[in-house]
Amino acid sequence: xxxxxxxxxxxxxxxxxxxxxxxxxxxxxxxxxxxxxxxxxxxxxxxxxxxxxxxxxxxxxxxxxxxxxxxxxxxxxxxxxxxxxxxxxxxxx
Amino acid sequence: xxxxxxxxxxxxxxxxxxxxxxxxxxxxxxxxxxxxxxxxxxxxxxxxxxxxxxxxxxxxxxxxxxxxxxxxxxxxxxxxxxxxxxxxxxxxxxxxxxxxxxxxxxxxxxxxxxxxxxxxxxxxxxxxxxxxxxxxxxxxxxxxxxxxxxxxxxxxxxxxxxxxxxxxxxxxxxxxxxxxxxxxxxxxxxxxxxxxxxxxxxxxxxxxxxxxxxxxxxxxxxxxxxxxxxxxxxxxxxxxxxxxxxxxxxxxxxxxxxxxxxxxxxxxxxxxxxxxxxxxxxxxxxxxxxxxxxxxxxxxxxxxxxxxxxxxxxxxxxxxxxxxxxxxxxxxxxxxxxxxxxxxxxxxxxxxxxxxxxxxxxxxxxxxxxxxxxxxxxxxxxxxxxxxxxxxxxxxxxxxxxxxxxxxxxxxx
Ligand SMILES: Cc1cc2nc3c(=O)[nH]c(=O)nc-3n(C[C@H](O)[C@H](O)[C@H](O)COP(=O)(O)OP(=O)(O)OC[C@H]3O[C@@H](n4cnc5c(N)ncnc54)[C@H](O)[C@@H]3O)c2cc1C
Ligand SMILES: [Zn+2]
Numbered sequence: 476x477x478x479x480x481x482x483x484x485x486x487x488x489x490x491x492x493x494x495x496x497x498x499x500x501x502x503x504x505x506x507x508x509x510x511x512x513x514x515x516x517x518x519x520x521x522x523x524x525x526x527x528x529x530x531x532x533x534x535x536x537x538x539x540x541x542x543x544x545x546x547x548x549x550x551x552x553x554x555x556x557x558x559x560x561x562x563x564x565x566x567x568x
Numbered sequence: 569x570x571x572x573x574x575x576x577x578x579x580x581x582x583x584x585x586x587x588x589x590x591x592x593x594x595x596x597x598x599x600x601x602x603x604x605x606x607x608x609x610x611x612x613x614x615x616x617x618x619x620x621x622x623x624x625x626x627x628x629x630x631x632x633x634x635x636x637x638x639x640x641x642x643x644x645x646x647x648x649x650x651x652x653x654x655x656x657x658x659x660x661x662x663x664x665x666x667x668x669x670x671x672x673x674x675x676x677x678x679x680x681x682x683x684x685x686x687x688x689x690x691x692x693x694x695x696x697x698x699x700x701x702x703x704x705x706x707x708x709x710x711x712x713x714x715x716x717x718x719x720x721x722x723x724x725x726x727x728x729x730x731x732x733x734x735x736x737x738x739x740x741x742x743x744x745x746x747x748x749x750x751x752x753x754x755x756x757x758x759x760x761x762x763x764x765x766x767x768x769x770x771x772x773x774x775x776x777x778x779x780x781x782x783x784x785x786x787x788x789x790x791x792x793x794x795x796x797x798x799x800x801x802x803x804x805x806x807x808x809x810x811x812x813x814x815x816x817x818x819x820x821x822x823x824x825x826x827x828x829x830x831x832x833x834x835x836x837x838x839x840x841x842x843x844x845x846x847x848x849x850x851x852x853x854x855x856x857x858x859x860x861x862x863x864x865x866x867x868x869x870x871x872x873x874x875x876x877x878x879x880x881x882x883x884x885x886x887x888x889x890x891x892x893x894x895x896x897x898x899x900x901x902x903x904x905x906x907x908x909x910x911x912x913x914x915x916x917x918x919x920x921x922x923x924x925x926x927x928x929x930x931x932x933x934x935x936x937x938x939x940x941x942x943x944x945x946x947x948x949x950x951x952x953x954x955x956x957x958x959x960x961x962x963x964x965x966x967x968x969x970x971x972x973x974x975x976x977x978x979x980x981x
Binding site: 530 | 874
């Protein structure tokens with residue numbers, strides 16, 4: 476089981492969390508002018524790196540807050556976690 | 569209905585040992601290179617040779633033959649999906665399974681013992697019945713069972729109304745079943761190799777040679793290899809390969825786990841799935857109970873997941889099958905599955921000319937091994953999508969023609 480570092484509560488068991496996939500996916504600007512290709516990219520394409528990934532989790536059975544964290548998809552090692560709307564720490568890579 | 573197991577007592581044939589002696593070196597050039605010696609890559613090579621006479625083919629594998637999901641899955645085979653496009657490709661595949669051992673000349677322990685999918689609530693019953701009627705429209709065999717009929721086929725199921733999620737009915741596909749996955753891979757590999765296909769293990773593709781938007785070959789840990797056409801059949805690693813070729817795919821790689829018990833007396837001669845409580849089970853030929861459930865929630869390439877997921881499926885299994893309480897867990901493992909937004913595969917052309925893709929089979933591609941290889945071979949040979957593969961093109965995510973099997977399948981095996 477993952478031991479996930481909530482930036483509000485500290486490390487807690489994975490079963491207290493839900494996954495939110497890739498972090499920092501912004502809603503497109505000029506959304507009324509987007510082509511179908513651009514919409515497809517926003518709706519369906521998420522990065523799927525083998526290595527460090529910035530992702531979102533929600534501490535649903537704890538503080539119930541969303542946050543971001545760096546995690547390595549090769550060995551499940553965690554890097555720094557950080558609150559939304561704060562400066563993103565550098566990738567540990 | 570009760571005795572539909574084709575029980576085998578045959579002597580096992582010798583394996584074609586030379587296939588996993590990892591010393592076959594690649595030639596300088598091939599007509600077609602297939603990346604990935606899982607079931608789908610091997611089947612693609614087999615049908616390229618068998619159906620299209622293209623034998624100057626290499627299957628390039630970074631690890632060993634069927635060491636990916638092909639050797640890790642729980643081998644459930646069925647074709648009773650919801651949508652027409654799915655009925656097309658999965659039932660074509662099931663028809664191929666029905667003659668495969670004879671055709672390939674290799675024992676695969678294909679056993680049409682039926683696949684039962686339980687319903688546990690009123691809405692579950694409604695959606696399963698919708699599926700059952702859709703199967704009839706598509707001429708896919710499907711039976712609706714009452715709880716008593718479930719019990720008749722599988723006496724170990726607890727159909728009491730007092731359990732947390734009582735059994736309220738089930739769909740049943742009599743032609744569904746299981747096969748022995750590694751033997752399927754070896755059978756395809758041997759038959760392909762007999763027709764001249766090279767199977768190169770311990771050889772990782774690390775890049776593509778692309779000139780003017782057209783693929784010319786691959787870079788590998790054993791040097792550059794030229795090819796007129798390349799097929800990516802890399803399951804959980806498809807995003808990594810597509811990245812090397814310079815395009816995006818709507819896939820996420822997630823761990824999917826399974827487990828086996830110690831050997832037991834035969835207690836179950838069909839396959840039982842339950843999407844609502846997240847467990848499915850069959851009993852393999854030697855007597856071990858084979859079980860699995862849903863994926864772990866996060867992206868991963870680690871081929872393992874959390875034990876709480878195993879505990880969750882065992883809790884459901886013990887309530888549905890009380891005699892399992894005394895079975896001992898022998899082994900758990902995980903594979904990395906490539907999941908598309910609509911839980912359907914992605915097959916066809918890519919933005920790079922002569923580079924083809926076959927991926928997105930996620931948690932449920934073993935059953936499709938023959939059909940997937942068949943349509944992929946035709947797509948590569950003809951340079952345009954096979955009719956059954958056409959709806960599965962990458963551009964459906966732009967056109968919006970999704971083939972949404974998520975809700976339809978529950979536990980999507
Ligand atoms: C636990 C589990 C249970 C499952 N249960 C079922 C089930 O009951 N029924 C069902 O229908 N399906 C099931 N599946 C899904 C099924 O196993 C997959 O959909 C299917 O095996 C994928 O196709 P494949 O066999 O070609 O994949 P794989 O066997 O994973 O083949 C892909 C190959 O590509 C190779 N590769 C990747 N990158 C490179 C590279 N750069 N260079 C060279 N080689 C590379 C990999 O090493 C791998 O061998 C299950 C999967 C898992 C993990
Ligand atoms: Zn918290």
